[in-house]
Amino acid sequence: MTKYLLLKHYRGAPEAVNAVPMDQWTPEEVEDHLQFMADFAARLESTGEYVDGQALSPEGTFVRYDGEGRPPVTDGPFAETKDLIAGWMVIDVDTYERALALAGELSAAPGAGGKPIHEWLEVRPFLSAPPTVTE
Amino acid sequence: MTGPAKADQVMDELLLRELTPAVIGVLVQRGVDFATAEDAVQEALIQAALTWPDRQPADPKGWLVTVAWRKFLDARRSEVSRRDREQRVEAEPPPGPTETADDTLQLFFLCAHPSLTPASAVALTLRAVGGLTTRQIAQAYLVPEATMARRISRAKRTVGDVRFKEPGDLATVLRVLYLVFNEGYTGDVDLAAEAIRLTRQLASMTxxxxxxxxxxxxxxxxxxxxxxxxRDGSLVPLAEQxxxxxxxxxxxxxxxxxxxxxxxxxxxxxxxxxxxxxxxxxxxxxxETDWVQIVGWYDELLRLTESPVVQLNRAIAIGEADGPVAGLAALATVDPGLPRHTAASAYLHEKAGDLLTAARLYADAARSAPNLAERHHLSRQAARISQALRG
The missing domain is CATH 1.20.58 (Methane Monooxygenase Hydroxylase; Chain G, domain 1)
Known part of the structure; x- marks a missing residue:
């Protein structure tokens, strides 16, 4: 089993096919989308492949160390930053192909007009602990 | 396992939890320091959870005191042998006064001591007064058990030098119980119900x-x-319940x-x-809500707290009592950076008939919502109004 991170972006991913923002959907379309997301997570839980899922607020701040005895420097949010993470789902699956298939299904979540959003999701494998048997 | 047996186990757990502060109180009365007493009682609780389902003792409290005392002696013995001391500890508990309601009250004070951070005070209160296990508390707050265990031991060290009988501050205890009630997540423990149980207990002693x-x-x-x-977990606003x-x-x-x-x-x-x-x-x-009276209570609340959150809620109440224009005027005096300010503004603009602004504000509010349930609710509002506009 390998763990994969399915990353959803507010910004930084290529534009989705059906990119109409949610506040321009009908209430039924919003409902259908939320139901799809809940069903998807529930199905992965039932197959024993779901690990975690979280959503992030769009606001963030960059912070860095500024030397002994000084408070950390904060800056941002930077408008020019290309990447903005919206949330993630962690799955634990047998193969890379399975991870891709699930990400594909998640990207088919319905949006405006009840049609799939075709949103670009990023699939990233976790670096795992070294195996016991190495030879 | 049959249904009734399961019900008995649930009752056992509640009984265990109700007895927890009293048993800690007995050990402290016998001269054991709070942190050690709390550890010993937690171990006794774990043992009770294993053995009581098969055979519950006739005197549950006596059993817990005896087992906790034994756990304490075991811990002290291994501590003594570890330090290679010659001195032996007494096997028999010294005679001492039995626990009183005062001890439980003192435990409330100690666990909500002002030197503790809110998160630490919440965890310590749930363990020492609520009788929950570290695992249950960790699950309830969605953190690893090891993290919660360290948080609790740090909290115990922080209050290590506080005298047990030191007069406490009821206001900080109330603040902690309010947090348990209001910011509890889900797990196998119902934190809202637990907060009510503890507040009932506190109210009976004060x-x-x-x-x-x-x-x-x-x-x-x-x-x-x-x-x-x-059923799907989405929020139903008060007016629609x-x-x-x-x-x-x-x-x-x-x-x-x-x-x-x-x-x-x-x-x-x-x-x-x-x-x-x-x-x-x-x-x-x-x-049929009496909004005029509600505004009156918000005025009282504002005199007592000067909290910006109260100002925000008061503006919404004014919007209901005196109309959306008055509500928006009240909202204009509230810090716009406050969470839910945009959502309140969207609501009042919709009531005032300015749907275009309301739709935009609902969409903005959804983006900055502090939790997913609210984000989804606000997205639905934005969608509903946009549809009416396109209508």
């Missing part, structure tokens, strides 16, 4: 209007719980407790909040 006010506030909000979320699903016995109890407290004419923050909840509970339909 003669304090604000403790009664907090208990009333919790009961009145808990009464709405069956109507507050749809099916009021026939509110728990009328909890409301009656909350109102009675509140009236007694208010009758003593020593108003505080929790009593005023409970009064607002009681006015909502009193309205058979949302349209």
């Amino acid at each position: 003669d304090d209007e604000e403790t009664a006010g907090l208990l009333a506030l919790m009961l009145l909000h808990h009464a709405r719980r069956p109507a507050r979320a749809r 099916d009021r026939s699903r509110w728990d009328t016995s909890l409301i009656a109890e909350g109102v009675a407790i509140l009236q007694t407290a208010l009758g003593r004419d020593r108003l505080g923050e929790f009593q005023a909040q409970a009064a607002i909840a009681a006015l909502h509970a009193d309205a058979p339909r949302a349209e």
